[in-house]
Amino acid sequence: MNNFPKKRTNPFEKPISAAKEEKVEVVVKEEPEIEEEVEEIVEQEEEIEEYVEPTPVVKKPAPKQPTKPAPKQARSGSRNSNVYVESDNRLKYTATMDRELRRRIKIVCATREIMFSQFIEQACIEKLNREGDR
Amino acid sequence: MPIVSTFCKKGGVGKTTFIGYLAHYYANQGKTVLVISADDQNSIFKIFGCENFVTANDDDFFENLLIGEKKPEEVVFEVRPGMYLMKTLNTDRLSINLTLKRSEEKKLRALIEDFTNYFDYIFIDFPPSSSRLTEILLDISEKILLVVGLDPLGIDGYKNTIQYFVDCDIEISKISHIIPIGYHPIKITPNKALKDLKILAENYSPDAIIATPIKDKAVIQNLQSEGISVFDNHTMKDKFHQKNLNEISKDLTEVYKSIVL
Ligand SMILES: Nc1ncnc2c1ncn2[C@@H]1O[C@H](COP(=O)(O)OP(=O)(O)OP(=O)(O)O)[C@@H](O)[C@H]1O
Ligand SMILES: [Mg+2]
Numbered sequence: 179m180n181n182f183p184k185k186r187t188n189p190f191e192k193p194i195s196a197a198k199e200e201k202v203e204v205v206v207k208e209e210p211e212i213e214e215e216v217e218e219i220v221e222q223e224e225e226i227e228e229y230v231e232p233t234p235v236v237k238k239p240a241p242k243q244p245t246k247p248a249p250k251q252a253r254s255g256s257r258n259s260n261v262y263v264e265s266d267n268r269l270k271y272t273a274t275m276d277r278e279l280r281r282r283i284k285i286v287c288a289t290r291e292i293m294f295s296q297f298i299e300q301a302c303i304e305k306l307n308r309e310g311d312r
Numbered sequence: 313m314p315i316v317s318t319f320c321k322k323g324g325v326g327k328t329t330f331i332g333y334l335a336h337y338y339a340n341q342g343k344t345v346l347v348i349s350a351d352d353q354n355s356i357f358k359i360f361g362c363e364n365f366v367t368a369n370d371d372d373f374f375e376n377l378l379i380g381e382k383k384p385e386e387v388v389f390e391v392r393p394g395m396y397l398m399k400t401l402n403t404d405r406l407s408i409n410l411t412l413k414r415s416e417e418k419k420l421r422a423l424i425e426d427f428t429n430y431f432d433y434i435f436i437d438f439p440p441s442s443s444r445l446t447e448i449l450l451d452i453s454e455k456i457l458l459v460v461g462l463d464p465l466g467i468d469g470y471k472n473t474i475q476y477f478v479d480c481d482i483e484i485s486k487i488s489h490i491i492p493i494g495y496h497p498i499k500i501t502p503n504k505a506l507k508d509l510k511i512l513a514e515n516y517s518p519d520a521i522i523a524t525p526i527k528d529k530a531v532i533q534n535l536q537s538e539g540i541s542v543f544d545n546h547t548m549k550d551k552f553h554q555k556n557l558n559e560i561s562k563d564l565t566e567v568y569k570s571i572v573l
């Protein structure tokens with residue numbers, strides 16, 4: 179993609195024992211061109227993150243969940259902050275939602291043998307039923 | 313000026329990724345390093361965004377050097393400051409030559425021996441298949457890093473590799489480290505595989521140190537599709553991926569530090 183080194187340098191000019199001193203300068207070169215190139219990475223990550231692990235292992239540690247604080251959440255103080263995370267850079271909800279919450283949901287899903295997305299669908303239906311579609 | 317290899321009879325476990333970043337890690341520290349791709353897929357070029365070097369010319373392969381058609385400086389490609397790669401064209405054909413002609417093997421050995429004068433480290437990236445070339449290069453290697461995927465097939469790959477070493481009379485004690493890849497703290501499979509691997513390793517390769525397992529991080533694939541190395545100081549577009557990138561570079565740095573070559 180990027181064609182960094184335009185020219186070839188010859189490492190065979192001098193044996194390393196002889197070339198030791200000069201080398202220091204060569205090393206400092208940086209390659210700035212790649213910085214802007216990232217596009218659409220989020221999409222790919224999505225599948226991997228959303229994949230519901232069939233993790234029966236975690237069934238046992240499940241009760242411990244609440245003890246671990248969710249550090250990311252501090253910013254939106256209300257009680258509901260666990261559920262509604264306001265963030266500009268939240269590109270992919272289930273991947274960036276509160277980690278503890280996601281973990282809890284995954285465990286529940288694994289226990290009920292349903293998919294993460296099914297769980298969310300159910301939750302949405304419930305919420306709509308409760309609050310109406312307005 | 314050690315010659316270090318990553319090897320595993322199982323494919324796609326992360327050999328190239330591991331040795332590529334290892335080389336970059338040393339290059340960033342001011343070392344001059346060479347990675348010879350003994351795998352004619354030359355996928356290491358892709359990892360560093362330089363696949364154009366593989367296809368640009370068809371006469372600057374390692375083989376062209378071996379038959380005396382080219383000089384060493386004409387077949388190396390600097391993909392990062394201080395980090396050089398060599399590509400191979402057809403290792404099967406090369407292996408046939410090596411089998412048929414003893415003199416070729418001598419030439420190959422002398423050539424790589426000579427490289428050690430010019431580089432602080434020489435790394436060899438192997439294909440999963442085995443050939444005469446593989447045998448010779450493994451024999452030349454001072455240290456072999458055995459990369460093992462943390463899943464049942466990966467564990468089979470470990471067993472298979474040990475068997476291969478026995479069959480080909482390659483010293484198992486040259487395996488200095490075992491690098492488990494694909495770890496996840498809460499998933500069952502990798503944890504079980506790691507346990508199995510430890511037991512096997514104790515029995516079959518007792519001299520090898522099992523490195524801290526490397527996590528399965530999808531961000532690596534994203535970076536590789538862009539030709540960006542984890543040590544490029546690259547900034548990701550969003551925090552989530554940045555966090556993953558930071559985590560994997562930190563983990564890799566720690567593992568690389570712990571592997572004393
Ligand atoms: N820690 C990791 N987390 C997630 N994916 C990884 C990791 N390491 C490597 N990979 C991915 O695994 C795939 C195979 O990696 P790589 O090419 O390094 O393996 P290999 O053992 O060299 O393969 P081959 O046997 O074909 O030479 C690549 O897509 C790479 O991005
Ligand atoms: Mg490879």
